[in-house]
Amino acid sequence: MSDAVIVVALLLVAACATAAVAQRDPARQALVLSVLGLFLAVLFTVLQAPDVGLSQLAVGSALTPLLIMLSVRRTRRRGRTKEGPE
Amino acid sequence: MNRLRLWLLAVGGAGLTALLVAACPGLPRFGGRSHPYGERAVRASLDRHTANTVASVNFDQRAYDTLGEMSILFAAVLGCVVLLRQARDEHRARPEPAAVARPVRRYALIVLPVALVTGLYVVAHGQLSPGGGFQGGVVAATALHLLYLGADYGALERVRPLAVYETSDALAVCAYLVLGLAGVLAGTAFLANTLLPYGTFNTLSSGGAVPLLNAAIGMEVASAVVVLLATFLDQAVEIEEKQGS
Amino acid sequence: MQILPYLVAAYVFLVGCYGLATSRNLIHTVGCLSVCQAATYVLLLAVGYRDGATAPVFSDVEPGSRPVVDPVVQALTLTDVVVGATVTALLLALVLQVAKRHGTVDPDELRELRG
Numbered sequence: 001m002s003d004a005v006i007v008v009a010l011l012l013v014a015a016c017a018t019a020a021v022a023q024r025d026p027a028r029q030a031l032v033l034s035v036l037g038l039f040l041a042v043l044f045t046v047l048q049a050p051d052v053g054l055s056q057l058a059v060g061s062a063l064t065p066l067l068i069m070l071s072v073r074r075t076r077r078r079g080r081t082k083e084g085p086e
Numbered sequence: 087m088n089r090l091r092l093w094l095l096a097v098g099g100a101g102l103t104a105l106l107v108a109a110c111p112g113l114p115r116f117g118g119r120s121h122p123y124g125e126r127a128v129r130a131s132l133d134r135h136t137a138n139t140v141a142s143v144n145f146d147q148r149a150y151d152t153l154g155e156m157s158i159l160f161a162a163v164l165g166c167v168v169l170l171r172q173a174r175d176e177h178r179a180r181p182e183p184a185a186v187a188r189p190v191r192r193y194a195l196i197v198l199p200v201a202l203v204t205g206l207y208v209v210a211h212g213q214l215s216p217g218g219g220f221q222g223g224v225v226a227a228t229a230l231h232l233l234y235l236g237a238d239y240g241a242l243e244r245v246r247p248l249a250v251y252e253t254s255d256a257l258a259v260c261a262y263l264v265l266g267l268a269g270v271l272a273g274t275a276f277l278a279n280t281l282l283p284y285g286t287f288n289t290l291s292s293g294g295a296v297p298l299l300n301a302a303i304g305m306e307v308a309s310a311v312v313v314l315l316a317t318f319l320d321q322a323v324e325i326e327e328k329q330g331s
Numbered sequence: 332m333q334i335l336p337y338l339v340a341a342y343v344f345l346v347g348c349y350g351l352a353t354s355r356n357l358i359h360t361v362g363c364l365s366v367c368q369a370a371t372y373v374l375l376l377a378v379g380y381r382d383g384a385t386a387p388v389f390s391d392v393e394p395g396s397r398p399v400v401d402p403v404v405q406a407l408t409l410t411d412v413v414v415g416a417t418v419t420a421l422l423l424a425l426v427l428q429v430a431k432r433h434g435t436v437d438p439d440e441l442r443e444l445r446g
Contacts, residue, residue, distance in 0.1 A: 006336070007335065010335060010336055010339045010373075011339075013339065013343065013369070013373065014339050014342055014343060017342075017343040017346050017347065017366050017369065017370075018346055020350075020362065020363075020366050021346050021347060021349060021350035021363055021366060024354075024355065024356070024359060025359075026356055026358040026359045026362060029359055029362045030362065033362055033365060033366075036366070036369065040369055040372065040373075043373070043376075044372070044376060047376045047377070047379075047380050047400070048380070048384060048385055048386045048387075048399075048400045049376050049379075049386065049400065049405045049408070050216035050386050050388070051138070051140045051141075051216045051217065051218065051221070051386075051388075051405055051406075051409050052372065052376065052405050052408045052409050052412065053216075054208070054216055054217055054221040055220055055221040055224070055409050055412045055413060056372070056412055058221055058224040058225050058228065059224055059412050059413055059415075059416040060365075060369070060412070060416075062224075062228050063224060063228060063311065063315075063416050064365055064416055064419055066228070066231075066315070067314070067315075067318055067416075067419065067420050067423055068358060068361070068362060068423065070315075070318040070319060070321065070322040071318065071321075071322075071358050071423045071426060071427055072358055073322040074318075074321045074322045074427055074430070075358065075426075075427070075430045075436055077322070091352070092353075095349070095352045095353070099345060099348065099349065102345065102348075103341070103345060106341035106344075106345070107338070107341065109337075110334040110337040110338060110341070111334060113334070113337055113378065114378055115333060116333055116334065116335070116336050116337070116377055116380060117380050117381060117382035118381065118382075119381060119382075119398075121379065121381060121400075121401040123401065123403045124379065124387075124399070124400070124401030124402055124403055124404075127401075127402050127403050128387060128394075128399060128402060131387075131402070132389065132394050137388060137389045137390040138387075138388045138389075138390070139387035139388065139389070139399070139402035140387060140388070140402045140405045140406050140409060142402075143402050143403055143405075143406035144406045144409065144410065148406060151410075152410060155410040155413075155414050158414050158417070158418070159413070159414050159417050162414075162417040162418050162420065162421040163417060163420075165421045165424065166417075166420050166421055166424040169421075169424040169425060169427070169428050170424050170427060170428075173431070214388075214390045215388060215390050216386065216388055218409075220409055220410060220412075220413040221409075221413075223413075224413060224416075287389075288389070288390050307413060310417065314417065314420050317424075318420070318423070318424075321427060
């Protein structure tokens with residue numbers, strides 16, 4: 001039973017990692033990364049590592065995507081102000 | 087040029103794939119019974135009355151390793167602050183308060199205290215239940231930023247005097263070092279967990295120095311994440327380049 | 332089942348590497364690097380797993396009554412997750428600095444600028 005759950009979690013992680021790389025727009029990639037973080041947290045919990053799961057949930061699905069989003073916003077805004085004055 | 091690069095990637099990737107797949111059968115069997123290090127770590131953790139073995143490994147048996155991790159964290163945050171400081175050709179613009187949808191505001195403000203307390207709880211019970219300074223610090227620090235969702239950027243800046251968090255980041259690193267040096271002064275080794283009584287198993291004050299080191303890490307991670315998010319938010323929301331530069 | 336977790340770890344790492352090499356946006360590159368990092372977590376925890384074992388936390392389990400999974404690899408992974416995030420932040424700060432100085436985040440355009 002637990003074996004089946006582990007296999008499903010592993011496959012979800014693999015699929016989501018593929019999607020995160022294939023998504024070329026960084027803002028959307030941040031969302032996919034946050035889903036990947038969630039699946040990783042599930043996998044770690046199934047592998048009996050609640051400590052790591054908790055840490056992955058906080059970092060992988062909240063902090064890293066947030067930082068990427070903020071960076072995207074910064075570079076996009078830059079592009080806009082640059083074209084603005086003309 | 088581009089074609090050449092793709093070919094190089096394909097050849098290198100194929101080689102690496104072959105090596106990795108060939109290495110898989112040589113790894114310890116998945117789910118196997120032989121974990122010599124794990125068993126010894128569990129025994130040492132129980133000897134020192136620490137219920138959460140992972141916390142015991144992090145803050146007792148491999149506390150020196152955690153010191154290294156903490157230095158990386160500290161250096162990375164320092165690097166971010168230096169790289170993203172306000173340059174001479176930039177100025178600050180006050181972002182005007184944006185309208186927030188009422189449900190978003192309400193739920194963000196309800197969740198904020200719950201998440202903050204959860205983070206602190208996770209830090210405080212690191213030696214007993216899953217969690218600890220690393221996880222709880224991140225939870226507490228990101229929870230604080232729900233204020234940005236629920237209210238606006240100005241409100242966030244008022245509850246987040248950045249200098250305080252920068253100082254507490256440095257203080258936490260110092261606290262960890264001082265706790266380590268206390269062992270040396272008492273005649274044992276650096277970061278050796280022999281000074282404090284081990285306490286009663288499965289209570290908050292068990293595990294000797296583990297809760298203290300854990301709290302230092304919690305403080306460090308929380309202030310590090312607050313400082314990091316603040317520098318990135320500054321870049322995304324406030325700092326603007328001079329027009330036409 | 333015997334080697335599937337290791338194969339998944341290898342696959343995730345390779346996919347991340349592919350993304351790193353073909354990325355057209357430095358922010359996307361940093362995201363791919365965090366995919367590579369995830370592969371190391373999966374590998375480490377797969378090494379430490381034990382069939383029918385429980386988490387290495389004894390606050391509600393009588394010590395010695397059940398086998399537990401390896402806590403050492405978990406401790407390694409745990410610190411790695413948090414420190415990895417701050418390193419990601421440092422890389423993003425470098426990317427922002429590149430964007431400020433050169434006005435682009437496309438690695439190929441950057442090469443043309445320098446050459």
